Amino acid sequence: MTKKAIVAGSIALDIVMKLPDVNPGQIQSIFSQGKITNLSGVHMYLGGETGNTGLAMSKMGIPVTVACKIGHDHPGKMIQEIFSEYDLDSRIKIADHANSTVAISVTPPGMDKISFLYKGAGQTFMWEDVPADSLASADLFHFGYPTAMDHLFADEGSEFLKIFSEAKKFGITTSVDTTLPDLNSPAGQVHWKSILEKVLPFVDIFVPSIEETLFMLDRDQYIREVERVGGGNMVDHIDPNQVAEIGSSLIAMGPKIVLIKMGKQGLYLKTADKNSFTSFGRAAPVKFDDWYDRELWDPALDTEPIRSTTGAGDTAIAGFLSAFLQGEKPERALEIASMAASLCISSYDTVSKIGKLSEIKALLDQKPGHPRLPVSLNPENWQKSRDFPIFHSRQDHQIDC
Numbered sequence: 088m089t090k091k092a093i094v095a096g097s098i099a100l101d102i103v104m105k106l107p108d109v110n111p112g113q114i115q116s117i118f119s120q121g122k123i124t125n126l127s128g129v130h131m132y133l134g135g136e137t138g139n140t141g142l143a144m145s146k147m148g149i150p151v152t153v154a155c156k157i158g159h160d161h162p163g164k165m166i167q168e169i170f171s172e173y174d175l176d177s178r179i180k181i182a183d184h185a186n187s188t189v190a191i192s193v194t195p196p197g198m199d200k201i202s203f204l205y206k207g208a209g210q211t212f213m214w215e216d217v218p219a220d221s222l223a224s225a226d227l228f229h230f231g232y233p234t235a236m237d238h239l240f241a242d243e244g245s246e247f248l249k250i251f252s253e254a255k256k257f258g259i260t261t262s263v264d265t266t267l268p269d270l271n272s273p274a275g276q277v278h279w280k281s282i283l284e285k286v287l288p289f290v291d292i293f294v295p296s297i298e299e300t301l302f303m304l305d306r307d308q309y310i311r312e313v314e315r316v317g318g319g320n321m322v323d324h325i326d327p328n329q330v331a332e333i334g335s336s337l338i339a340m341g342p343k344i345v346l347i348k349m350g351k352q353g354l355y356l357k358t359a360d361k362n363s364f365t366s367f368g369r370a371a372p373v374k375f376d377d378w379y380d381r382e383l384w385d386p387a388l389d390t391e392p393i394r395s396t397t398g399a400g401d402t403a404i405a406g407f408l409s410a411f412l413q414g415e416k417p418e419r420a421l422e423i424a425s426m427a428a429s430l431c432i433s434s435y436d437t438v439s440k441i442g443k444l445s446e447i448k449a450l451l452d453q454k455p456g457h458p459r460l461p462v463s464l465n466p467e468n469w470q471k472s473r474d475f476p477i478f479h480s481r482q483d484h485q486i487d488c
Contacts, residue, residue, distance in 0.1 A: 097135035098155035136231030139401030158186035182208035231264035244282035251289035260368030262292035279303035288341035382480035385421035398437030
């Protein structure tokens with residue numbers, strides 16, 4: 088029987104303007120007053136957790152219910168129209184006193200996008216917006232992004248805690264994704280570690296990025312890391328041994344599965360011991376031996392051309408959760424997650440290249456040994472898998488010799 092998922096939380100209408108070939112020195116002049124710049128294309132799609140992860144999971148073949156909030160406006164109508172094009176159950180609430188969330192981005196070729204975000208109704212999600220009937224019938228409840236929602240981190244995260252403590256009463260498996268707040272915003276001033284300590288005992292699968300994790304566990308240390316790397320990418324300077332320590336710290340807070348998105352360094356997976364899985368909920372793996380006491384590292388696929396990295400993490404999560412719900416081993420679930428991210432970043436939107444899970448697996452099987460980006464793992468701590476293009480920690484209880 089196919090397992091079902093609810094994907095709830097943030098939603099945004101993303102409008103991406105594709106610039107023609109320009110060099111970095113021309114970017115500032117594009118924003119000069121009165122100047123008109125011809126575009127080479129405009130793409131419009133859904134973003135946020137429900138728009139990225141929800142639609143990707145649906146396209147992979149998972150029966151999905153999306154639950155989100157929009158405003159009573161034209162962007163809201165467009166969000167509804169786009170959802171109607173997909174084979175999913177959309178539970179969309181319309182907020183009376185908020186406009187829909189909209190993101191407008193400019194994408195110069197070969198460069199990171201320049202984005203403008205209006206935080207609207209998509210960020211006002213609360214427990215009352217979760218469809219209880221879907222919780223009773225689904226197997227997985229996946230939520231994102233509490234770190235962008237004022238109502239959820241107010242009062243020391245009481246509403247965030249309520250969502251997950253109440254959801255677990257339905258016997259469902261729970262999952263949560265986060266975003267990295269602006270340090271100067273209200274969300275950037277919150278003591279997230281104390282919130283996680285309260286909420287994560289009710290979360291079965293936790294899927295943050297490494298930057299988000301560093302920030303939430305130790306804001307001051309995160310700031311020091313930002314200053315240390317200057318204008319560089321923090322992921323390029325992360326010590327893999329530090330990532331393993333972080334994974335253990337998160338597991339100690341309560342989740343059974345922690346998947347940390349490492350950008351160009353790939354995906355890191357850490358899971359809890361066998362006894363911890365007894366409260367996992369309806370999406371519990373059939374073969375517990377495949378999933379408990381695991382520690383794996385999957386290097387990122389070398390993808391060319393890279394058109395936009397927007398949504399790559401969300402589609403990776405979609406691949407991982409979809410594979411998990413269909414009974415795949417952790418190694419295969421990581422491969423599928425990496426391929427989903429690769430398909431995402433090779434397009435200007437997030438899900439146009441995503442197909443059925445069987446199609447993604449066929450791509451992997453057609454290209455065994457598909458080039459991976461290098462990752463520097465200490466051979467004393469990590470060993471290459473015999474059957475998969477990933478690494479096992481020496482602590483992994485299923486390490487293959």
